[in-house]
Structures are given as structure tokens and as C-alpha cells.
Amino acid sequence: MYEIELTSEAKGDLRTLTKRDQKLVLDGIEEQLEHEPTHETRNRKRLRPNQLAEWEVRIERFRVFYDVDHAAQKVKVATVGYKKGNRLIIRNKEFEL
Numbered sequence: 001m002y003e004i005e006l007t008s009e010a011k012g013d014l015r016t017l018t019k020r021d022q023k024l025v026l027d028g029i030e031e032q033l034e035h036e037p038t039h040e041t042r043n044r045k046r047l048r049p050n051q052l053a054e055w056e057v058r059i060e061r062f063r064v065f066y067d068v069d070h071a072a073q074k075v076k077v078a079t080v081g082y083k084k085g086n087r088l089i090i091r092n093k094e095f096e097l
Contacts, residue, residue, distance in 0.1 A: 001034055002068070006077045010064075013080040013091060021062070025080060028059030033075045037068050052095075053078040063088060 006014070014022050032044060040046060043058040053065035061084075066077045081090035088095045 002037055002073050002075045004029060004033055004075045004077065007079070009079050010077040016091070017080075025059055025062050025064065028057070028062075029064055029077060032057045032059070033064075033066065033077075037066070037075045038070075 014025060017025065037044070037055065038046070045056055047054060047056050047065075053067050055066050055068065057064045057066070062080060062082045064077055065079050065081070066075050068075055079090055081088050081095065083089075
């Protein structure tokens with residue numbers, strides 16, 4: 001089982017969401033990332049090299065970006081954004097991967 005750590009940026013991203021969406025994302029993070037966070041699935045994939053994180057998990061319209069430290073058995077959630085059409089929005093700014 002992996003320990004999940006949220007960065008201060010991820011915590012700030014979550015605060016911008018409604019309580020319902022916060023619960024949805026946090027429950028999804030727990031469900032998807034506690035076990036086998038680097039196993040690719042329909043909702044979880046490794047990203048091309050970028051400045052955010054190595055991995056992405058999709059939870060409905062939300063995107064959670066994270067890195068994994070296998071030695072320490074930790075998942076570090078870097079940021080949380082959402083999709084609006086084909087655009088990725090993080091902290092109210094459009095972002096390209």
C-alpha cells in the first residue's frame with residue numbers, strides 16, 4: 001500500500017473546488033493510487049516528459065497529476081486540474097502538457 005501525500009499546490013487546487021468535487025477527487029485518489037499507482041489503466045497513464053508530473057489519473061472531468069517513489073512507497077500528488085473541452089485548466093489558467 002502506498003502512502004499518499006498532497007503538495008501545498010494540490011491542497012490549494014482542491015480548495016478551489018466545491019465540497020462535493022473535493023470529496024469526489026479525494027475518494028478517487030485513494031481508490032486509484034493506494035495500490036499499484038504505476039499500473040496503466042483506462043483512467044491512469046504515464047505522461048510524456050513535462051513540468052507537472054510523470055503520471056496522470058482521470059477522475060470524471062478532473063485530472064490528478066502525481067509522481068511515485070517506489071522505494072519509500074509514496075505517491076506525491078503535485079496538482080489537480082480539470083478538463084473543459086480539450087483544454088486543461090489548472091488554477092484558473094489553461095495549461096498544455
